[in-house]
Amino acid sequence: MKQSPSTPLPPPDERRRLREAQSLTQAQVAARVGVARETVRSWETGRTTPRGRKREAYARLLAELALEKSGKSEKDQKDEKAQKDDEKVTAGQDLAPVTIDLRSDALTPAQAFDALYAFCAPALVRQTYLLTGRRELARESVERAFQLAWQSWPEVALDRDPAGWVRATAYECALSPWHRLRPRYRHPEPPPADATDRALMDVLLTLPPPHRRTLLLYDGVGLDLPDTAAETEASTPAAANRLLHARAAIAERLPELSDPAELHRRLxxxxxxxxxxxxxxxxxxxxxERRARFWTRAAIAFTVALIGTTALTLRSAPTHYEPPVAPGSDVRGVPKRVAPGPLSEAEWKLREKLRKESAKGPERLQPTLP
Structure with missing residues (x-):
């Protein structure tokens, strides 16, 4: 019995482009096909391939998306692109990870960096806000992460997941304990206006930072468990344990968020x-670039000062070893020195006689013959 040939599918990158062209989230595509959101993400990254009825349904959906994309006029596409402002994006796109190819020869390093920043920065700022609860700190952390990415751009551009590289750096900057020493961060920022959002933010901030980061990556960004464990530098069982504890803590205070899908939507x-x-x-x-120039000049100035200090030390240092003088100590058992008494008359005459002699001593006596 011969099997019917599988329905052809476009490449993984094209699947993602078709979905994004219609402003659909992975959760929406998963609901139309009848699978989980993580499954759609695996299909778009090429890790897994759909089979059977799911493949047929996914192929039909992609064909419909391709027809809708080709049927749009150029003006409609421009209008739709203008409407995609980072303040009016849908809830499912705010935390979704972004995949972008930076290895194209047609892009200069600055253009590739700008493309990565334009795709990742808006969502990354929102993710970092959920991680810290501070708006200004979220912006500063993301900006610092991209500054470090630009300083190491050859390494970042060749990374298999540049967005993940920047995201991990931004999270580490945001969770740095040194922020507690800054005066501006000793006082809390105004909470969200909505009561439900305020309650969710309060629960998130009570979680330990590793649990909060794991929850955000898995239930917010949508990474799978191995990728979440790798990004948090933990083993897969440890990441799963953190995720379960975080979900349990949230469900204890907010029972309506015990469902992971509802938790993702609320985040x-x-x-x-x-x-x-x-x-x-x-x-x-x-x-x-300004920061790099500043630290370069600071390193040069420090090196010059170190060389000058070393030269001055060599110039003023002694050329031979001089042993230290031992401290004095009391010597016991030595009799005291007795002062001389008054001179007698004969001693006075002898002293006067010696004083009258010449400085060279008395005259030499000449021997005489008998």
Whole structure:
């Protein structure tokens, strides 16, 4: 019995482009096909391939998306692109990870960096806000992460997941304990206006930072468990344990969020309600270059000062070893020195006689013959 040939599918990158062209989230595509959101993500990254009825349904959906994309006029596409402002994106797109190819020869390093920043920065600022609860700290952390990415751009551009590289750096900057020493961060920021969002943010901030980061990556961004464990530098069982504890803590105080799908929706909604804007890509690149120049000059000045100090030390240092003088100590058992008494008359005459002699001594006596 011969099997019917499988329905052809476009490449993984084209699947993602078709979905994004219609402003659909992975959760929406998963609901139409009848699978989980993580399954759609695996299909778009090429890790797995759909089979059977799921493949047929996914192929039909992609064909419909391709027809809708080709049927749009150029003006409609421009209008749709203009409407995709980072403050009006849908809840499912606020936390979704972004995959972008930076290895194209047609892009200069600055253009590739600007493209990565434009795709990742708005969502990354919202993610970092959920991680810290501070708007200004979220913007600063993302900007600092992209500055470090620009300083190490050859390494970042060749990374298999540049967005993940920047995301991990931004999370580490945001969770740094040194922020507690800054005066501006000793006072809490105004909470979200909505009561439900405020309650969710309060629960998130009570979680330990590793649990909060794991929950955000898995239930917010949508990474699978191995990728979440790798990004948090933990084993897969440890990441799963952190995720379960975080979900249990949230469900204990907010029972309506015990469902992971509802938790993902609420996290995306909380991130989208905040008006968080990132700096422009040229400003970030120029700031990174200024910082690099400052630290380069500081390193040169420190090196010159160190050389001068070393030369002065060599100039003024002794050329031979001089042993230290031992401290004095009391010597016991030595009799005291007795002072002389008064001179007698004969001694007085002898002293006067010696004083009258010449400085060379008395005259030499000449021997005589008998």
């Amino acid at each position: 995306a909604t909380l991130a989208s309600t905040e008006r968080l804007r990132a700096a422009q890509p040229p400003a970030v690149r120029h700031g990174s």
